[in-house]
Amino acid sequence: MTAKPVVPRELANRDIDDAITFYLSEGAEQAALGFIDALEQAYAHIGRHPAAGSPRYAHELNLPGLRFWPLTGYSFLVFYIERPQHIDVWRVLHGQRDIPAWMQEPETI
Secondary structure, three states, X not given: OOOOOEEEOHHHHHHHHHHHHHHHXXXXXXXXXXXXXXXXXXXXXXXXXXXXXXXXXXXXXXXXXXXXXXXXXXXXXXXXXXXXXXXXXXXXXXXXXXXXXXXOOOOOO
């Protein structure tokens, strides 16, 4: 099976930038690098196995097909929907956030 490309949306990229900025501001360069490695591993996994993620929030948010996959070693979740040609990454959020509220934040262009 060929992996589908993983395409993060603008909000997902912003979430990632914010997490890395936080780790760096705390002087945790190794944590920032580890976060990037964990994210790359998560993207590779969901690209190969998109159905592996949990559909827990799909019904609550009325977003059919929405799944999430946790980052190994970090409290972050990658929220995505499998599309015919790619994996559409909506957000990368810390698991302690109010997930439904953060997922409904309007995307800016």
